[in-house]
Amino acid sequence: MNHLPSGKWMADTLKDNRWDVAIIGAGPTGLAAATELKKAGIKRVIVLDREFEPGGIPRHCGHPPFGIKEFSRVMTGPSYARRLVGSAENAGVNLAMKTTVTSLGAQGTLSIVSPEGLGEVKAKRVLLATGARETPRSVRMISGDRGLGICNTGTLQSMIYLNNLIPFHRPVVVGTEIVSFSALLTCKKAGIQPVAMLEEESRATVRWPIYHAVYIFGVPLFLGTRIINILGDKRVRAVRVSDKNGDKREIVCDGVVFTGQFTPDSSLVRMSHLDLDQKTERPLVDQYGRCSDPSYYAAGNLLNQPVEVAGKCWSKGCLTAQQIVKDLNEELLST
């Protein structure tokens, strides 16, 4: 994927910092919304993203199916990401990569930092599209050693699809969500053979495709089974598990992939003046996706519960963009 212009180009772009809409996050939601806004005639739209290239999570999901609804084709994640970026660029969206928003201020004033320095972006409307991430081991409070080889699916995928690196050879996969299936596909692609898939509940979270997948990939699925201890001071060497009868045993492995249990990436909201639902950790929004400060909107997996696949985020991005267009045109009734 081409790296987008940064450096001087970006410094110049950001210098004129009065935007119609600033979007935080260049994943499917943010890119779809940006493209939609431009198509609807909104002049100055910028997408800010802290990563070095745009596309969000699909960049490192090297397998299909992506793009069925949006582009009427079956694509892999990376080609889907490239397509989204291409559409946004063709529509005239400004993309500022390596640009981290450090705080959300009143009335759409964002503090940012990029390799060129600290700055500020002002926009009439801001769309928060920061997505979600999986819950790490620490928050799950899993007992045991803290050696290398413990990660989430997202990390596994970035290592394999972006860096061609393998974090382990024979991991245990924890969880049976859609993303867990994605973890199995990723392992297969990299020649990693998971030794077991564990699910604490008595049935898989998504029965299709998990039951098929474990059969196809030859990964034994243990239901009603949870990790009670991770062993391996320097690097994982085994996990101790307990099954539904309370019987305990050890599974030899060299890694643990904690999949799913997505949590919204809402730390910017938490540290800001915007209202946050403390239980779900999502920003509080009205039926239009508008936050407690009406210059802010939120969409995509930052709000979705449970998280949705890229196509659904793309749709939400488009819908929210339409609301923002109406709002900017002062058509939206005050609530």
Added chain:
Amino acid sequence: MNAAHYNENSRPHDDRISTASLLAEGDIAIIGGGVVGCAVARRMTLEGASVVLIEKAADILDGASKGNSAILHTGFDAPVGTLEWECVQKGYEEYLEIRKSLNLPLLKSGALVAAWTEEEEERFTDIIKKGHENGVKDLLLLSRSEVLDLEPNLSENIRAAIAVPGEYVIDPWSAPLAYLLQALENGGQAFFNAGVRGGDFDGAYWLLNTPRGKVKARYVINCAGLYGDILDRDVLGATEFNIKPRKGQFVVFDKAAHKLVRSIILPVPTERTKGIVLFPTIFGNLMVGPTAEEQEARGDSSVAKEILSELHAQAVQKLPALTDIPVTATYAGIRPATERKEYRIIEDSARNWITLGGIRSTGLTAALGIARHVHSLLSNQDVEFKAIENPIVPHVPNLAEHLPRDYETPGYGEIICHCEMVTRREIHSALTAKVPAASLAGLKRRTRATMGRCQGFYCSARLAELTRGKFDEPLAVGEVDG
């Protein structure tokens, strides 16, 4: 790797290794690169000695020093008149004196000794008396309403508190790094993966055997922390104390919790331990811990779900707003407790050997004072060195949240760890520094990478790439074929 590990069950002894060539020679060999070893290396270098620090791990701070509460103690509750109290006082003063020149941060948090029960409150008179005896004169008794004025988010069940304005929060990893760096910048040497496997004293010089060769020195300072007793037994043939490893687990809360409390919230201490503390960290988080769990294994710093949940519950009880704050991390450290409460500083003057044992939670503060004590012990033996004039003063990178960070200066390349705002420039410096990070843990301590909310979700892949070939235990174990 050929790192030597002290282990009760298998003590490696390799004749081929012990006949190896001379690795280094100096006036003083310091065994152990924890905070105490680093501080002694600095002090003795500044006093003019040639110092060789040898560490069995690949990096400094691999034992007890990697997990502590990061508090700069006034010593208000130290046992009156003890060496520990003296070292804490001197260490405290010296830290404040040198910290700016070394670029070491200080969070002037102050502490509150909080009483939650009548019994605890009854002990306040004794605590204040002891504080005064220890020379900490600015203790202040606060009523319930005064406490809540100062810390409005504390639970209303608080009964009273003693304010200890001089207790501060520091960076527990940058400080020892700065100490060792200053030693090295001024002529000291440090060797890693060099665990001592025995040694001989010929009446004038020690020859210590390490897997990397022999180290020759006139004096040896045992700063081996959790393995101090084993080292004495192995090399001297006997030990005066036995390490009783004591685990302390911690829960780290999200940065959103930092604003909930300004002070370090100390419990009323017991005979055995300082107890469970709720404290802001220099990195902008809030932490609760440590527990005090006796265990056999010196290297077992695993965490336990039930204990972590209990710690979490205790924190929420004291600071109810924590209910809504996510947990960021959990970890555990091990303190080198012994069968007695006091420091076990033992001098074998016939054999030019000093053991610094049993140094627990006060070690971070006391290290600089302990180092001065070592110097005075040597001086008493008529060992004279000529102090260096105008020593080089290195700067360590700042990681404190309340001070300017690297990302605020342009040209950092890119931000690698987004949660902790760690730049590629910082990672690069840590990997190529004079004392480079030699493990992911070492890189974390030097930069904070992966220590934030997502615990490496976003940056581990980039880190695996940036650290390729740098660590004995790499993040990646192979490459994708084709």
